Structures are given as structure tokens and as C-alpha cells.
Amino acid sequence: MITMALVAVLPAGAADTLLSQGRPATASSSENVAFPASAAVDGNAGTRWSSAFADPQWIQVDLGVSASINRVELSWEAAYATAFQVQASANGTTWTTLHSTTTGAGGNQSLTVSGAGRYVRVLGTQRSTQYGYSLWEFKVYGPGGGDGGGDRLLSYNKPGVASSSQHDGNCWECTPARAFDLDPASRWATSAWSDPGWIYVDLGATAQISKVVLQWDPAYARSFQIQTSPDANTWSTVYTTTTGTGFKQTLSVSGTGRYVRMYGTQRSGAYGYSLWEFQVYGTGGNPTDPPAPPKDPANPPALVWSDEFNGSSGSKPDAAKWRADPGTGPNNELEYYTNHDNASMDGQGNLVMEARKQATAGSACPPDPLTGSTTCQYTSARMNTGTKFHFTYGRVEARVKVPKGNGFWPAFWMMGADFLTGRPWPYNGEVDIMEILGKDVKTSYSTVHAPAYNGGGGIGGPYTLPNGADYSDDFHVWAANWDSKGIVYTLDGRTVFTLSKDQVEQTRGPWIFDHPFYLILNLAIGGDWPGPPNAATPFPSRMLVDYVRVYQ
Structure with a gap:
């Protein structure tokens, strides 16, 4: 939503080292070619290894060199092990047991262990179902910062x-x-x-x-x-x-x-x-361990924060969750954002963000293209969770109905939380989940902005509804599925744009989205991208938000 440029400096991220990701993996068997051993160590929580339907079965990973091991994380599919051991080996032949259980409960397990070896395996000896064993993720960690393979x-x-x-x-x-x-x-x-x-x-x-x-x-x-x-x-x-x-x-x-x-x-x-x-x-060397990187969301993720906007008609946004963001907008926008005067509940489960043709005394906007006045001729709403709720990674979604008309610019987006402590845009990072121009309500945009790609050079793309439908006709659910591998944008559950961290680093520049962000909702009027309202633009107009939810 912001489109400027500047320069700055600030933090970073790792204590335990993830040793197993992308390393060679083998297994006693695979259910079929769609579920290879490598799928459990690829860092993709949506791929998995599955074994034949028999006991025992195992999966092992080659760390490349002998390494100290202090933690193993297992993300089981429904076909999990009731009895299993985690073992390490120097040669892939002679094994030492680091963890053993006969009461495995499946789900996501983080096991503290102590040992060393080049090879680490999970040996399942009793299945929980008539099927085999299946792991979404098999992660091996060692002490110290690093990048896998035992090196630091x-x-x-x-x-x-x-x-x-x-x-x-x-x-x-x-x-x-x-x-x-x-x-x-x-x-x-x-x-x-x-x-x-x-x-x-x-x-x-x-x-x-x-x-x-x-x-x-x-x-x-x-x-x-x-x-x-x-x-x-x-x-x-x-x-x-x-x-x-x-x-x-x-x-x-x-x-x-x-x-x-x-x-x-x-x-x-x-x-x-x-x-x-x-x-x-x-x-x-004499290495210094970097801070621990953030953890990826659980699979499946759980709801950690939400606002369903179920307040009574006329009630204001929850002060424990949202703060108003009053003042004039960037990008040569023409509105003045009020202190929640333009935001309230409708009593039917929706937040109403209302754009009004309403002059604001003492405000200083760019000259209005219609009147030439530098007094803001419009008011609207902008609010965010800054200082209230910050998070790293998760599924972020909102169900929104947007207004139609020249000059409107509704948005649901995130800003890097270090923006609040002085790091200028775009060095803090910006993740736009939904932007629509009121003059073209058949097109939506999802974009990211960083120092090496921002403004008109941001990475993202436009997408439309099936059969050329109009976004302003109904509610739609925009979501960003964000983790250490990148961001997958969806609309009504349909993937519309995928950003791979690795691909961005290889082709556009550094990926700066592995730190806390906060949420923003706003309805802008005018500006460099949407252009100004015209005589046919309807006022007042409303952006309706049914809910905002974050899963981790």
C-alpha cells in the first residue's frame, strides 16, 4: 500500500541449526512414487513420505558429516507410529537409540535428544492404523547457527x-x-x-x-x-x-x-x-551463534488471533486489537483518516469502513484535482494492530466486500513491525494481501515490497474472479499462507499467486519477510495509482469486513 523509497539498517536471526533440510533421505519403502523419503526433509509442510503398510519401517537422513544432535521434530500425518525410536549412526549400519516410545500420539512432536552421528533415522515398530507410517516433516537439529550439513x-x-x-x-x-x-x-x-x-x-x-x-x-x-x-x-x-x-x-x-x-x-x-x-x-573459527529463526506454523495451523466484528451497531473497533491510524495517507492520497469516526460495527457481524465526501478543517492534502483545494475533501478509515498484535508466519485471512467507484483503493495488508521503531519503508518489508482499484473491481492484486523491489517494481500480480465477476458484488476471502519458504496467496481457497523465497533471492534480491509484521485495513481515496474520484463516484461508500483471522 505504501509506495516510497529510503535507506536503513537493523536486526537479524538462530540458536539450534536445522541440519536435515534438503539432505539425502532414504526409507525402507514408499507407498508409491508420490510419497518419497525426500518429501519429509524438503521443508514443505504440504509434502510427505509414506511407507508400505507393514511393520517395521524406517526413514533416515544423511547429514553429510558427523554432527551433534539435540532435537528432532516430527510432523505426523494421520498414519503415525505408536511405537518408534529415533536413532543415530556414524556409518548408516550401527545405530544408537536417542529416543524410544511405545505410546506415540502422532501430531507434531518436538523431541529433546542427545547424541551424534552422520545419519539419523526414525524406526517405526508399531503402526497406529492399518496403513503405513507417514511424516509431513522430519527435522534434525544440532547446537549452534548454521545451514545444514553439520557446518556452522x-x-x-x-x-x-x-x-x-x-x-x-x-x-x-x-x-x-x-x-x-x-x-x-x-x-x-x-x-x-x-x-x-x-x-x-x-x-x-x-x-x-x-x-x-x-x-x-x-x-x-x-x-x-x-x-x-x-x-x-x-x-x-x-x-x-x-x-x-x-x-x-x-x-x-x-x-x-x-x-x-x-x-x-x-x-x-x-x-x-x-x-x-x-x-x-x-x-x-570462533563463531557467534545467531538468534533462533522463527518456527514455521503447525500443520494444520491453529487459530491464534481473530476479530469477528460481532459488536452492536455503531460500536467501535476493539481497542485491545486495533488502533486508529489518523492523518493523511501517503502516495498523494486525497483522504483524511479519522480517529475511528469512519469505522464501526453494523450489528450484522461486519466492520464498516466508510469513505465520505467531507472536508476536514486544518488538514493538508495534495491539491484536489476537482477543486484545487489542499484541505482534504474526503474522510475515510485506516486501522492496524501495531503495538497490539505482531506475528511471524501463519495463515492470514480476511473476508471482505469492496466498494466500487473511481478513486477508491481498499486494502488488507501487513507492515514489518520494525517500521514502528524507526526503520523506514521499504526496509521493514510490506506484504499486500489484497488491493483493488475502485475503477476496476474485476481485478485484485497481491504484492510484496522490499529494498530491492518496491513501488512499481514490487513482486506480485493481478488476478480475477471466475467468469469475469465483479469483486464489489459480494464478499470474498483473501489469504496469505506465509512461512520460511515463502508466501502462497489464495482467493476463496484458490491459489492465485505463489512467492518462493529461494526464487526471489535468486532472481530479484533479498527476502526480508522472516520477522514480525502487523495487520492493516484501510480504504484510501485517490492517490498515484487509483487516480482521483470523479463526479460519478458514490459517496458515502463502504468497505465491509466480516472477519480477520490469523492461524499458526
Whole structure:
């Protein structure tokens, strides 16, 4: 809903390391090709492994190297194990039992264990049904921050040094530290737009380096080397390319050193070099564990917050859940948002957000295209859950009926909660679940905005109702299913747009949506995108909201 631009810096995220995701998995059997062992370790809560209908059965994952194991999470389908063991092995042959039960209850289980091994398996010895065993998710965790395979993230919050750093209105405090803070919305950039340009990190002690992850800004390196050094003076090259692609690059390397450097020798364009993230993985060093990442929603998710708007006619929004957001809107909008004067219950289970042709004394809006007045000629409603309810991940949905008429811009959306503490848009992140223009009520939009893609460059798309129906004719349910893998937008239960975190990082820029957000409802009038009302625009007009719900 916001469409501006700026620059800023701030937080990040991990204590236990998820070791199993995407690693090779095998099983004693699979019910059929639709339910392979790999589906239990792919991080997708909608895919699963299922076994043959017999006892015993097992599934195991190869972590790549021996690792300490302190937790196993199992998300069972209805065909769960009553009796099973969690076991670890150094060679995939000799097994040590870390957990055993004969009273398994299925559902989502988080098991605290203690052990080590390269292979971890679940061995089922008694089924709960006549069917086999079936797991939506099989996750193995170990202590410390990392990215799977037993390697740890070594570079988090470690000191960085660079050939130069930018610090101006275009890139505020774009220092080397920003590349190592695990904050995908802050970055390092060179102030010198020349070759070569470089940045290195001090891991604190000698380390064996196995992987480097670079998330480039559009100012990326066409030619560069990854180098290691024991003393930051003598460098050994462990990776080199002259065909750098920018965006996210995950590089398998093998080297030893206390210092790791990206040394750029040819820029991709006229600007310098810039990295949102420079992550180094391996063993050794003196790593600092990053904060724990947020947990994905349960499968199926449970209702954690809602407003059904069942108050009496004329009653105001629940102050424990919503706060008014009075004032003029952004984007050259023409309305003045009142302090809930334009928001109330209708006594029939709906929130009414009413747009009125009503001048507001003392307000300062852009000049009205019809009258030229800078006094706001319209009032409307905007409210949010900021300071009341923030959350990370879940299914977010609202049942809404939108108004029709030139100039109307109803929206249901989310803003990153750090916006409330000073991080400017779009560095806090914005998730638009529903936007409709009153001049075209047959088209709805769902979009995300971030530093590398915002405003007209936001990632999303338009979609329509079957048979070209009009959104203003009835209520519809807009939802965003949001987790660590991305966002799936649905309309009335039908998927309309899918955003993959991995794909966005590979093709558009950093994904900045893994932190708390809050909810916003508003009915804007005018602005850069919808244009102004005209003589035929009906006033007053209403946006009706039947409910808003969040599941986790």
C-alpha cells in the first residue's frame, strides 16, 4: 500500500541449526512414487513420505558429516507410529537409540535428544492404523547457527574490513559489518566506483571453509575471487569466476584461514560493489551463534488471533486489537483518516469502513484535482494492530466486500513491525494481501515490497474472479499462507499467486519477510495509482469486513 523509497539498517536471526533440510533421505519403502523419503526433509509442510503398510519401517537422513544432535521434530500425518525410536549412526549400519516410545500420539512432536552421528533415522515398530507410517516433516537439529550439513555459520557478527564503504543519502551506513549481520535489508557498498573492490571478514580463529553465500545488490561483481588468509596479508584463492551472475550465489569451496575475502576485479555496471549478505560456513573459527529463526506454523495451523466484528451497531473497533491510524495517507492520497469516526460495527457481524465526501478543517492534502483545494475533501478509515498484535508466519485471512467507484483503493495488508521503531519503508518489508482499484473491481492484486523491489517494481500480480465477476458484488476471502519458504496467496481457497523465497533471492534480491509484521485495513481515496474520484463516484461508500483471522 505504501509506495516510497529510503535507506536503513537493523536486526537479524538462530540458536539450534536445522541440519536435515534438503539432505539425502532414504526409507525402507514408499507407498508409491508420490510419497518419497525426500518429501519429509524438503521443508514443505504440504509434502510427505509414506511407507508400505507393514511393520517395521524406517526413514533416515544423511547429514553429510558427523554432527551433534539435540532435537528432532516430527510432523505426523494421520498414519503415525505408536511405537518408534529415533536413532543415530556414524556409518548408516550401527545405530544408537536417542529416543524410544511405545505410546506415540502422532501430531507434531518436538523431541529433546542427545547424541551424534552422520545419519539419523526414525524406526517405526508399531503402526497406529492399518496403513503405513507417514511424516509431513522430519527435522534434525544440532547446537549452534548454521545451514545444514553439520557446518556452522562462522561469519555472523564478525568484524569486517573493506576497500571502501558508502555512507550517504543513497546508502546510509553501508559499512562492512552490514554484510555479516544476517539482516537481509542492510548492506555493504563501496564508495569508490572502480576496480578492484573487496571486503573480508575476521572469523576470530583458523577455520576450514566449505561454503560461501553471497546475496548481491544490483551492483555486483562480474569477475571476483573468494580468498582465504591466515593473517589478512597473504591470500589463497579458493574460488574464481569471470561470469558472476549477481543475486544469490551459493559457492562450494575448500580452504583454510582465519580471514575470508571477496575480491572483485570487474564490476557489472557503472557503480561499485555491494552485498546484502556475505556468509561463510565451515568448521573451526570462533563463531557467534545467531538468534533462533522463527518456527514455521503447525500443520494444520491453529487459530491464534481473530476479530469477528460481532459488536452492536455503531460500536467501535476493539481497542485491545486495533488502533486508529489518523492523518493523511501517503502516495498523494486525497483522504483524511479519522480517529475511528469512519469505522464501526453494523450489528450484522461486519466492520464498516466508510469513505465520505467531507472536508476536514486544518488538514493538508495534495491539491484536489476537482477543486484545487489542499484541505482534504474526503474522510475515510485506516486501522492496524501495531503495538497490539505482531506475528511471524501463519495463515492470514480476511473476508471482505469492496466498494466500487473511481478513486477508491481498499486494502488488507501487513507492515514489518520494525517500521514502528524507526526503520523506514521499504526496509521493514510490506506484504499486500489484497488491493483493488475502485475503477476496476474485476481485478485484485497481491504484492510484496522490499529494498530491492518496491513501488512499481514490487513482486506480485493481478488476478480475477471466475467468469469475469465483479469483486464489489459480494464478499470474498483473501489469504496469505506465509512461512520460511515463502508466501502462497489464495482467493476463496484458490491459489492465485505463489512467492518462493529461494526464487526471489535468486532472481530479484533479498527476502526480508522472516520477522514480525502487523495487520492493516484501510480504504484510501485517490492517490498515484487509483487516480482521483470523479463526479460519478458514490459517496458515502463502504468497505465491509466480516472477519480477520490469523492461524499458526
